[in-house]
Amino acid sequence: MSATEQAVDFVRTAKPPKEALEQAAGALAAFRAAAQEGAAAPAVRALHEALAGTRRAAGADPTRTAWKLGTAAAAAPGSGPDWAAVCAAAVALAPRTGADAAPPTGQGPGPRDAGQEPGPETSETSENAEDSADPEELVAAVAVGIEVARATAAALGAAHSAAGWSLAGTAGTVGAGAAAGRLLGLDAARLRHLFGLCATQAAGLAAAESTPAGDLRAGKAAADAVEAALLARHGFTSSALAFEGRRGLFALMSPGQDTPPDGLRLGACW
Numbered sequence: 001m002s003a004t005e006q007a008v009d010f011v012r013t014a015k016p017p018k019e020a021l022e023q024a025a026g027a028l029a030a031f032r033a034a035a036q037e038g039a040a041a042p043a044v045r046a047l048h049e050a051l052a053g054t055r056r057a058a059g060a061d062p063t064r065t066a067w068k069l070g071t072a073a074a075a076a077p078g079s080g081p082d083w084a085a086v087c088a089a090a091v092a093l094a095p096r097t098g099a100d101a102a103p104p105t106g107q108g109p110g111p112r113d114a115g116q117e118p119g120p121e122t123s124e125t126s127e128n129a130e131d132s133a134d135p136e137e138l139v140a141a142v143a144v145g146i147e148v149a150r151a152t153a154a155a156l157g158a159a160h161s162a163a164g165w166s167l168a169g170t171a172g173t174v175g176a177g178a179a180a181g182r183l184l185g186l187d188a189a190r191l192r193h194l195f196g197l198c199a200t201q202a203a204g205l206a207a208a209e210s211t212p213a214g215d216l217r218a219g220k221a222a223a224d225a226v227e228a229a230l231l232a233r234h235g236f237t238s239s240a241l242a243f244e245g246r247r248g249l250f251a252l253m254s255p256g257q258d259t260p261p262d263g264l265r266l267g268a269c270w
Contacts, residue, residue, distance in 0.1 A: 003155065003243040003250075003263035007148055008191040010266040011178050016143035017270050023084070024142035031088040046212075083153070083172035087145030089222035090176035091138055094183050094229065133183065141183040149175025151264040155243070159254040161206065169204020169217045170253060174242075176225030184229050196238025197228035199249040 001009070016024070153160075153171035161167065177198035181191050201224045208214040232238075243249045243264075 001263065002241060004192060004195055004241050006264045006266055007151075007174075007178065007195055007243075008188050010148065010264075011144055011182050011186075011191055012188065014144050014147070014267065016140055016147070020143040020147065020270055021139050024088070024139045024146060027084040027088040027142055027146065028092065028139065031085060031092055034085070035092075082168055083149035083175050084142075084146050086168055086172035086176045086218055086221045086225075087142050087149060087179045089219065090145065090180045090225045091141050091183055093222055094180045094226050137183065141179045144182045145175040145177075145179025147175075147266060147270065148178035148264075150269065151266045152243075152249075155250060155264055156254045163253070163255060164206050165253060166204035166206045166209055166214065166217060168209075168214075169221050170202040170249075172204075172218065173202045173221040173225055174198045174249075176222050177228050180226050180229035181232070184233055186229065186233060190232040192240045192242075193236065193238045194228050194232040195242040196240065197231060197236070198225055199242035200238060201228065202249065202253070 149167075149171045152174045153167045156165075156167075156171060160170070174195065177194050181194045186194060202221075204214075204217040204221070208217060239248075241248060245251065
């Protein structure tokens with residue numbers, strides 16, 4: 001089974017153990033606290049001011065953008081942009097399960113309903129998952145995302161970090177995508193494309209860590225993951241093999257390192 005198929009199957013079927021759920025619950029609680037505390041950070045205020053005009057022009061409330069909230073989480077003292085924080089941010093920012101429903105099987109993206117405002121945040125989708133989802137589902141989604149991020153980081157190996165990549169921005173984006181995909185209940189086909197979309201957006205320099213740019217990267221990793229889940233949900237496609245092959249994530253971001261023969265060792269720490 002390919003690494004991509006391993007990830008797809010894991011997102012759909014994994015049952016996190018108690019310890020993993022406790023870690024995920026802690027990550028969600030830390031995100032909420034950090035978002036409150038970090039909202040007053042200078043970097044977050046600057047980001048809010050920079051985005052406010054363009055977000056208002058698109059008919060969206062800039063205080064609810066994924067970039068601002070994600071950065072607020074990472075910018076709080078002691079928070080630090082790690083992949084657990086990125087996964088928690090993605091779940092907190094994902095639209096509620098009942099909104100933005102997927103088109104019927106076999107149909108691609110269709111036109112918006114008459115009168116619906118353009119842009120990713122509408123009156124229907126601006127409510128996030130925490131407003132309506134089962135708390136146990138939220139925690140389980142974060143737990144799954146954290147484990148996918150951990151396994152992805154392990155597969156990328158030491159060569160990845162040695163090349164100067166930030167794991168929060170690379171493995172974190174993949175894990176956050178897994179968390180969002182789990183929460184939104186994506187089927188196997190859409191999950192494959194979700195991972196392709198996350199893999200092609202995975203980025204971030206280790207040199208930026210401990211700076212506002214690193215915080216921004218963590219916030220955008222969560223935002224990119226949620227966007228990828230929504231795109232996949234509505235029929236947007238990508239490579240069905242996000243991790244494998246000479247043009248996949250492992251080959252391009254871990255130069256000189258062989259892909260692990262057993263792929264992603266998901267659940268190995270559970």
